[in-house]
Amino acid sequence: MTSIDKGYLPINTLYKIQVTIPSKDLTDLSEEERNSLISDIKSMYATILYVSEDELMVDLEQGSVIININVVEPPVVAPICFPAGTPVNTDQGIICIEKLNPSKHTVDGKEIIAITQSRPIFEEIVSIKKNALSNNVPSQTTEISKEHMVCYKNIMTKACELVKICDGVDFIPYNGEILYNVLLKEHSLMMINNMKCETLHPENIMAKIYTSKCDKSDKQLLLKQLSKIIKNEDIYGYIKLHGSVKYLQCSMK
Secondary structure, three states: OEEEEOOOOOOOEEEEEEEEEEEEEHHHOOHHHHHHHHHHHHHHHHHHHOOOHHHEEEEEEOOEEEEEEEEEOOOOOOOOOEEOOOEEEEOOEEEEHHHOOOOOOEEOOEEEEEEEEEOOOOOEEEEEOOOOOEOOEOOOOEEEOOOOEEEEOOEEEEHHHHHHHOOOEEEEEOOOOOEEEEEEOOOOEEEEOOEEEEOEOOOOHHHHHHOOOOOHHHHHHHHHHHHHHHHOOOHHHHHHHHHHHHHHHHHOO
């Protein structure tokens, strides 16, 4: 007997499955049998959901054997990006983000894997006015997606949180233009108008879509699906899309 918990979920948990074996009693199982059951459940659901076993948390409850399976949220989900014209400090000089060339430009000696492009279904993004964070930071007004992390007082902080604590940082309407970000091999920082900002996390589903071997039209379709899922806060739609992308990556290796 299997059920999916749609109620309260622990932090960082996307959803919870509960499997009950009414004909068994947990007290009848040895420690070795319990560990074996947990291992088998992890292996089975990792295969079904196209997630790694590290993304599954399995525990057993007393009484009938009740197996709780928590699917843990990946590190980053929401798209983070900048509009065209945003200047990025590279080892070859300051280059507008949409003009970055992975075969030519590097960031702090690090290879650029891709420059992602998307039109997220955002209603608003964040505008950070010149000097809003400190003297000459940023050095000019900078627009950025809400979930993007920016270094403020030596702490990485989401742009949407800066709206609450800094004068000159405000939400502005997003007009649907193409937004860009920089993908490196590892999650890192880059300098934008004297602000330290995060690069796109390689585990972000948008990064996985963009670097997959799908053709361009399929990538655009997946990105549109992701935008709608985020707008609607559709956890189950995200799980389905996440599994599809992992399946595509595995099948194309």
